[in-house]
Amino acid sequence: MNDIGEFTLLVALATALYGCVAYVMSARGNRIDLYLSADKTPFIVWACIAISSICLWKAFLTDDFSLQYVWAYSNRELDTFYKVSSFWGGQKGSLLFWTLLLSTYMLVVYFQNRSKNLRVVPYAMAIMLAILVFFLFLINFSTNPFERIPLPPEDGRGLNPLLQNYWMVIHPPTLYLGYVGFTVPFAFAVAALISKNLDDGWIRMTRKWTLISWFFLCMGNLFGASWAYVELGWGGYWAWDPVENAAFMPLLIATAFLHSVMIQEKKDMMKVWNMSLILLTFAMTIFGTFITRSGLIQSVHTFDEATLGYYFLAFLFVIIVACVALIILRLPLLKSANELDSFLSRESSFLFNNLVLLGIAFATFWGTIFPIISEAVRGVKITVGPPFYNQVNVPIGLALLALIGIGPVIAWRRATLSNLKKNFLKPLIAAIVAAVVLYPFIPLGSRTEIYTYTTFVLCVFVLASIGTEFYKGTVSRMGLHEESVVGALATVTWRNKRRYGGYIVHIGVVLIFAGIAGSQAYGTHTEKHLQPGESFEIRGYTIKYEKLIAVEATNIKTRIIAQLAVERDGRRYWTGHPEKEFYKGQNQPVSEVDVLSTWKEDLYMILADFREDESATIKVYVNPMVSWMWTGGWIIAFGTMISMWPDRLEQRRRLDRVRKQEQLFPAPAQE
Amino acid sequence: MKTLKVFAGLFVLVWVSMGQVPGAGAGALLQDLENQLMCKCDDKCGKVLINCTCATSDKTRAKFSKMLESGLTVEQIVKMQVDEYGETILSAPTKFGFNLTAWMTPFVALVAGGFGVRKVLQAWVGKKTGSGSEETPVAEPKISEKYSKRLKDELDGIEL
Numbered sequence: 011m012n013d014i015g016e017f018t019l020l021v022a023l024a025t026a027l028y029g030c031v032a033y034v035m036s037a038r039g040n041r042i043d044l045y046l047s048a049d050k051t052p053f054i055v056w057a058c059i060a061i062s063s064i065c066l067w068k069a070f071l072t073d074d075f076s077l078q079y080v081w082a083y084s085n086r087e088l089d090t091f092y093k094v095s096s097f098w099g100g101q102k103g104s105l106l107f108w109t110l111l112l113s114t115y116m117l118v119v120y121f122q123n124r125s126k127n128l129r130v131v132p133y134a135m136a137i138m139l140a141i142l143v144f145f146l147f148l149i150n151f152s153t154n155p156f157e158r159i160p161l162p163p164e165d166g167r168g169l170n171p172l173l174q175n176y177w178m179v180i181h182p183p184t185l186y187l188g189y190v191g192f193t194v195p196f197a198f199a200v201a202a203l204i205s206k207n208l209d210d211g212w213i214r215m216t217r218k219w220t221l222i223s224w225f226f227l228c229m230g231n232l233f234g235a236s237w238a239y240v241e242l243g244w245g246g247y248w249a250w251d252p253v254e255n256a257a258f259m260p261l262l263i264a265t266a267f268l269h270s271v272m273i274q275e276k277k278d279m280m281k282v283w284n285m286s287l288i289l290l291t292f293a294m295t296i297f298g299t300f301i302t303r304s305g306l307i308q309s310v311h312t313f314d315e316a317t318l319g320y321y322f323l324a325f326l327f328v329i330i331v332a333c334v335a336l337i338i339l340r341l342p343l344l345k346s347a348n349e350l351d352s353f354l355s356r357e358s359s360f361l362f363n364n365l366v367l368l369g370i371a372f373a374t375f376w377g378t379i380f381p382i383i384s385e386a387v388r389g390v391k392i393t394v395g396p397p398f399y400n401q402v403n404v405p406i407g408l409a410l411l412a413l414i415g416i417g418p419v420i421a422w423r424r425a426t427l428s429n430l431k432k433n434f435l436k437p438l439i440a441a442i443v444a445a446v447v448l449y450p451f452i453p454l455g456s457r458t459e460i461y462t463y464t465t466f467v468l469c470v471f472v473l474a475s476i477g478t479e480f481y482k483g484t485v486s487r488m489g490l491h492e493e494s495v496v497g498a499l500a501t502v503t504w505r506n507k508r509r510y511g512g513y514i515v516h517i518g519v520v521l522i523f524a525g526i527a528g529s530q531a532y533g534t535h536t537e538k539h540l541q542p543g544e545s546f547e548i549r550g551y552t553i554k555y556e557k558l559i560a561v562e563a564t565n566i567k568t569r570i571i572a573q574l575a576v577e578r579d580g581r582r583y584w585t586g587h588p589e590k591e592f593y594k595g596q597n598q599p600v601s602e603v604d605v606l607s608t609w610k611e612d613l614y615m616i617l618a619d620f621r622e623d624e625s626a627t628i629k630v631y632v633n634p635m636v637s638w639m640w641t642g643g644w645i646i647a648f649g650t651m652i653s654m655w656p657d658r659l660e661q662r663r664r665l666d667r668v669r670k671q672e673q674l675f676p677a678p679a680q681e
Numbered sequence: 682m683k684t685l686k687v688f689a690g691l692f693v694l695v696w697v698s699m700g701q702v703p704g705a706g707a708g709a710l711l712q713d714l715e716n717q718l719m720c721k722c723d724d725k726c727g728k729v730l731i732n733c734t735c736a737t738s739d740k741t742r743a744k745f746s747k748m749l750e751s752g753l754t755v756e757q758i759v760k761m762q763v764d765e766y767g768e769t770i771l772s773a774p775t776k777f778g779f780n781l782t783a784w785m786t787p788f789v790a791l792v793a794g795g796f797g798v799r800k801v802l803q804a805w806v807g808k809k810t811g812s813g814s815e816e817t818p819v820a821e822p823k824i825s826e827k828y829s830k831r832l833k834d835e836l837d838g839i840e841l
Contacts, residue, residue, distance in 0.1 A: 390767070618734075
């Protein structure tokens with residue numbers, strides 16, 4: 011089976027290489043025979059990679075420790091659930107997983123577009139195949155997951171205990187689905203540049219791909235935060251680690267792209283800018299992979315065998331140089347009649363939104379690479395940690411939050427003073443009322459508290475501005491069709507999925523902002539060493555340490571569990587079970603926290619230490635509003651789903667527009 | 682332009698001054714200290730002390746608590762740590778010398794970008810106004826002011 015896996019990887023590489031060349035040659039030489047031949051390669055490449063992946067999964071599930079990779083990331087005692095996820099637990103498998111996702115995406119693109127736009131699609135397929143060639147080359151010749159051990163050991167080393175958490179089964183695939191997904195719009199953008207088809211065709215063809223990738227990247231980041239929160243046991247969810255930053259930067263740039271692309275679709279403007287943004291988004295996904303796999307920047311996420319840095323750096327260099335050269339070469343074709351009716355318009359607010367999003371992305375990028383710059387200039391590799399990012403990104407983030415509120419209420423084309431007054435009045439009044447109401451309850455003694463207060467006020471402003479939009483749409487629908495409030499709201503949303511879906515996503519973003527602000531500013535924690543029966547208080551909760559329980563979970567895992575009674579107003583409210591897990595052969599035990607999560611706050615418990623006399627050190631955090639962030643995530647998912655839902659009305663409107671344009675500018679008669 | 686500069690100046694002033702608001706209480710001081718320093722465990726975990734849960738970080742916290750109780754200030758302890766382990770022990774760059782570029786560059790880039798966007802917008806609006814004046818000689822049907830206002834209002838509200 012392992013031989014088959016190894017062989018199919020080689021076949022995949024050879025086929026991808028052939029497909030890439032054949033697609034380009036068929037498109038350049040108008041050779042239908044070559045095209046028909048090339049058109050078979052996406053399926054063959056996918057099938058080979060899928061077979062290879064099945065072989066590796068089988069090796070994990072059957073404890074085949076003759077494979078070095080299986081030995082390093084699994085053992086006989088590992089749950090089947092985690093044996094499946096061990097596939098992407100290390101560098102070799104994660105690269106194969108990346109390749110599997112990319113080839114699957116490519117196959118979907120192939121089936122979606124095989125009979126469409128034959129001038130762009132062959133180049134797009136060639137680009138995707140070229141990227142696959144790079145990854146397959148690495149897998150075949152540098153990090154082969156099918157590398158053998160001459161004398162197979164009896165048992166494996168096991169998966170890192172920190173990775174034995176359900177979030178780690180969900181988080182990496184979600185993140186990869188986002189990362190890899192951006193390859194599709196990137197490939198179409200480059201194909202449009204090569205084939206000189208530079209209208210908004212490539213944007214329309216890839217709009218849903220961009221949205222899906224954005225969604226998965228967003229969810230991947232949130233799932234990663236959830237994993238950090240429940241598994242790492244420090245009471246937080248985001249540490250501005252270089253690898254976290256690497257996943258955050260493409261998300262920001264892609265968000266900027268999703269906004270600015272609307273201007274190109276509506277006004278045929280900003281072609282160069284949109285092209286640059288999608289190329290930058292893809293470059294950032296490769297930069298993130300470079301960071302994880304280079305070992306150049308210290309990170310908790312870095313793979314043990316981070317040796318591929320130079321390959322990725324070279325790949326990144328080639329991508330950037332090629333893309334910049336292509337854009338410069340096609341600059342005359344990318345020129346558009348950039349005209350605006352007014353400085354005060356939604357178009358302008360989108361440009362400022364782009365600026366702020368890129369500002370945060372740049373600050374994050376700068377902080378991530380500054381240790382390398384500092385080492386090159388001064389010979390000292392300094393650390394750039396959370397205090398830097400919090401001080402730099404929070405004020406810029408607040409500007410972004412304000413823009414989320416301004417965007418929906420400012421008119422397209424030209425905002426007059428009268429409609430500005432009309433649209434801004436209600437959100438502004440809501441914000442002022444919120445500022446006055448919150449003032450007595452929120453301390454303003456430190457920068458964090460002032461930021462938090464500002465965030466809450468801005469959140470109310472944004473929610474009011476989005477609410478106004480829903481209200482206006484619903485009321486006008488009710489007036490025209492005599493529908494109920496719920497019916498009118500549903501119809502308005504359903505008939506303008508893209509617009510209202512976007513607003514729902516914004517509501518989710520607001521909840522995330524509020525959750526971050528609340529948990530950062532008003533959290534508290536305490537640590538107590540207790541004997542059984544002793545108790546302490548924190549924010550109105552009485553925590554009573556009852557007993558210590560030892561459980562031999564498996565042959566290699568022992569659980570030490572502290573039982574904590576949580577009382578409120580003299581009544582038992584909940585029982586917490588934070589624990590420490592000891593794995594045979596691992597130096598450090600792993601903390602498993604227990605969290606009582608409510609809409610108001612999380613009671614977060616950690617068993618920090620214990621002694622033979624059954625005394626234990628208990629650490630308790632009270633983190634307000636953390637659940638708002640997770641709720642915000644689900645609302646984003648819901649909003650994205652509405653936005654992506656196929657819209658027949660929009661297609662009909664687009665068709666009508668095209669027909670009208672054809673009537674205005676009739677096509678020249680065929681000779 | 683002048684107003685924009687005044688706002689930018691005020692923003693920087695407020696931002697810088699707010700950074701100097703001190704926290705209060707022993708817990709807050711320890712938290713402040715943990716926030717400023719990296720964990721220095723043998724595993725080189727790369728975490729800020731406040732985020733680290735390893736055995737070394739627990740010992741370091743206990744040591745810092747004792748140092749704070751003995752009357753040492755956060756600044757003194759930070760200085761002692763830098764003297765012992767070098768600048769890498771700090772969780773963020775200092776705000777002087779070359780390290781200042783770490784703090785300034787994002788804001789300089791943002792302000793420069795802001796001016797760039799403003800200039801681009803001005804040019805685009807100017808182009809439209811310019812092209813509008815060129816188009817005026819073309820004979821257009823006259824629309825009454827009432828209908829023209831109504832059309833404009835509807836266009837303003839429309840989602841294209």
